[in-house]
Amino acid sequence: MTQFHNHIKHHEKRVFIKRTMNSTSEVFVGTRHALSSILVSRNRAASFVPLTALRPLLLGVLVLLIGLAPAAHAADTVNRVCPTDEITTRTEDFTGTGIILTQFDSADLWVYEVGRDRRYPLPDTNACMNHCRLSPDFRWISYFNDQTNAYNRMTLLGTQRSLITEYASDVEWWSDDTYLIWTPARSAYLRPVDGVAREYLSGPGVVAIQPGGRYALLLEQNGDDFQRSLINLEVPRERLLLGEDRSYFNAHQWSPDGDWLAYVEPVAVPAGIATEAADTSAEIYAIQPGDNEPEPWTQLTDEYGAIRINGIAVGDLAWSPDGRQIAFWVTPITGADPLTDTGEAMLHVLDVRTQAVTAYCGYTTEQSTPNPPHLVWSPDGRYIAFGGELQQGDQSVYALLALETESGVYTDLSEGIFPMFGAPNVIVWGLPPE
Numbered sequence: 001m002t003q004f005h006n007h008i009k010h011h012e013k014r015v016f017i018k019r020t021m022n023s024t025s026e027v028f029v030g031t032r033h034a035l036s037s038i039l040v041s042r043n044r045a046a047s048f049v050p051l052t053a054l055r056p057l058l059l060g061v062l063v064l065l066i067g068l069a070p071a072a073h074a075a076d077t078v079n080r081v082c083p084t085d086e087i088t089t090r091t092e093d094f095t096g097t098g099i100i101l102t103q104f105d106s107a108d109l110w111v112y113e114v115g116r117d118r119r120y121p122l123p124d125t126n127a128c129m130n131h132c133r134l135s136p137d138f139r140w141i142s143y144f145n146d147q148t149n150a151y152n153r154m155t156l157l158g159t160q161r162s163l164i165t166e167y168a169s170d171v172e173w174w175s176d177d178t179y180l181i182w183t184p185a186r187s188a189y190l191r192p193v194d195g196v197a198r199e200y201l202s203g204p205g206v207v208a209i210q211p212g213g214r215y216a217l218l219l220e221q222n223g224d225d226f227q228r229s230l231i232n233l234e235v236p237r238e239r240l241l242l243g244e245d246r247s248y249f250n251a252h253q254w255s256p257d258g259d260w261l262a263y264v265e266p267v268a269v270p271a272g273i274a275t276e277a278a279d280t281s282a283e284i285y286a287i288q289p290g291d292n293e294p295e296p297w298t299q300l301t302d303e304y305g306a307i308r309i310n311g312i313a314v315g316d317l318a319w320s321p322d323g324r325q326i327a328f329w330v331t332p333i334t335g336a337d338p339l340t341d342t343g344e345a346m347l348h349v350l351d352v353r354t355q356a357v358t359a360y361c362g363y364t365t366e367q368s369t370p371n372p373p374h375l376v377w378s379p380d381g382r383y384i385a386f387g388g389e390l391q392q393g394d395q396s397v398y399a400l401l402a403l404e405t406e407s408g409v410y411t412d413l414s415e416g417i418f419p420m421f422g423a424p425n426v427i428v429w430g431l432p433p434e
Helices: 002-045 055-072 300-304
Strands: 078-081 087-089 099-102 110-113 118-121 140-145 150-155 162-165 170-175 178-182 188-192 206-209 215-222 225-232 235-245 252-254 261-268 280-287 307-309 325-332 345-351 357-365 383-392 395-404 410-415 428-430
Touching (some): 140 170, 235 261, 235 280, 300 325, 345 383
Parallel strands (some): 087 410, 280 307
Antiparallel strands (some): 099 428, 110 118, 140 150, 170 178, 178 188, 215 225, 225 235, 252 261, 307 325, 345 357
């Protein structure tokens, strides 16, 4: 943790000052050249240039210096939130509510009632991760029932269980009242929650469909590699190439409202900070359906050098419920192999409106390959929960942790979370049935 902290501290002010000074210098240089041109023209023409002729130029320069230059680089730095009490034991002052589903053994799903600090197993359930999907209203999950070999749905307290389909590889929520069902052959169709009519959407290679929409992320082979494109499912020829699909540099996720597709892109480390060992880094980009060019949302390589964002799981960019923030892990790459030559991963949050990034340095983890802990937001957007490893003397324990994003304090909610599928993960954080 100390190494990553020092790395952030070393760059934090230096990068911002350097860039701001460079931008200011460029403005002054441009102004000097413009003024020189006017004065040269005046001398050559032997004519008088009134002061009023310079006012528009000077006013423009003033606006750039006061307004635009700082705003353009406000997102270039990483804000560090490092409270004195980095990880605290839960007290009565903890105000989180709702229901977290996770596992405290290898057999069942467990309910953790956040407000009551109470946990218990759900009968007739089994371990799940990617096959448990939270509904948009936070009150239902779709899940795979091992006993019946079918997809069901239930509330987060395990009540009101019902069959969805007996033939599927996954069931997502396209909207509040519509399922997005993937068949074992990886075709996808929409079906009303209370109906049977089907609308088929996808073709070969489609991997992520827009919530409530008709756009999707398409994966295609390109020689020995794969590439990603944004495709209009209603007009398949309408597609926009997004770049290479490379393991550990290819996380993606649609925003809850479907307005944005955020994705991780492998980028070259600039020559000034590249090393022979690590020359590839990662950044978050985003595209809106119908746009012609993605937007870069992070500039973390300038801050840290070569990094990884998340792990091999492609769906782990964690959007906040209101679609204004994305939570993710940043792992420094320290050598030639981005899987094993890594530092400690730290949780970061991106504000998608301003592109400002916050690093929460109260917790770091060395367990980032194949994946760092899965992140889930509380329904009110105040907390981020995950399963983490804590050191207690000579022993380590797995605990259910919750980060309060405003204060940066991590709270140990409950210990003994079970590392199913190789990691102690939180599945969903939702609400009780109405």
